[in-house]
Amino acid sequence: MAGCLCIHGFTGAPYEVEPLAVHLQKKTDWEIIMPTLPGHGEELSLKGILFNEWIQEAEKELQSLLKRHEEVYVIGFSMGGLIAAYLTSKYPVSKLVLLSAAAYYVNPKQFLSDISALVRDWRKGKITDNELFHRYKSKITKTPISATLQFRKLVKYIKPHLANIKVPVLIVQGECDGIVPVKSAHFLFQTVGSSKKELCLLPCSKHHVCHGEDFPRLVEEVDKFLIEKR
Template sequence: MTACMFIHGFTGSPMEVEPLATYIQQHSNWECIIPTLPGHGNELRLKGIMYNEWLLHAEDTLRDLLKRHDTVYVVGFSMGGLIASYLATKYPIKKLILLSAAAYYVNFVQLQKDIRIICADFFRGRMRENELFTRYINKIKSTPLAATIQFRKLVQYVRPLLSNIHVPTLIAQGEKDGIVPLKSANYLYNTIRAENKKIIYVEDSKHLICHCERKELLFQEIITFLKEPS
């Protein structure tokens, strides 16, 4: 039996990866599971949460899947990509998918472009319609500084481990991601030591890559990669 575990990002929820999980369920008979990391979900309660709690929660979920399935794949989005990478260094997963994985974060060039769009909508009186503005403001309001520090600690902890990854790995990165820069995907590709590795750049995609306009093509690439012989 086969299972696929999906890990969402910092301050996020299963919604970030649900479109991909749904697609894979529709095109396979695999068990798909999206755990909600401590402090995350529809209502953020990040105060007092340490980064190792996110790692331990993901480990517990993965160990349960490994007990029940011969083959387990792990998909990680944004910070979840770093957690998925950590798991790949410790557990016998078969393949790894990294989506907008935050080995580096904050793409200042794209962020400036996004801010210009937000400002233009402000002067047109269309702020409520601007999804980028709503997302950024909600994240800022609900994210304690201490939680951001824990996120940075997680990145610093996992980044030196990336060279220990040897399982087949697919990396996907949105070309217009304002949160994670292209150099993050390039760094992952150059650092991970898997013989079978692939990198995909998704045109016009911002950070929420599983919700972009080209998601169907991306999902096809992902499931093809997972189903092909190692």
């Protein structure tokens, strides 16, 4: 039996990767772990949390999985993708899956498009029907600037370690992502040191690829990468 660690993103929670984790639980006999990083969860409490605490929490869970399983996979979403990449550069992980991994962040063109849609819905009195409004309204008010600075420090800290990754890597990116631009996926594909790496672009997906309309394609690609190529 293998183990699989799924790491959520900045200001997020396990729900961000849960659809994929549930799929893998149904399809395999793997032990799948979805930790909640310090200060994260349904109720954010990020004040005073340092970026190394996020890494350490994920690292602790990975170390535990490696003690119980000879084969361990790591899946990381957004900031969790960078943490997953960093851990893979240090530990004997078998395969790595990066979902909307935030080597770069904020796609100006898509972000402006999303904001325009928010404004249109607000003017029409339909703001409560807007998906982005519901997803981000509480995060905007509950995320201290200090936490955002810690996120940026994390990105800067991890980037130099990407070249040390030598295991097979699947990089998945939504082409309509307003948070992480497509250039982030291309950067990762060029920078990761593995000789076996795949890039999957999802044409209709925004940032939360596990909750987008391309999810069936995502599942198909992950199955091929993690299960069928074992």
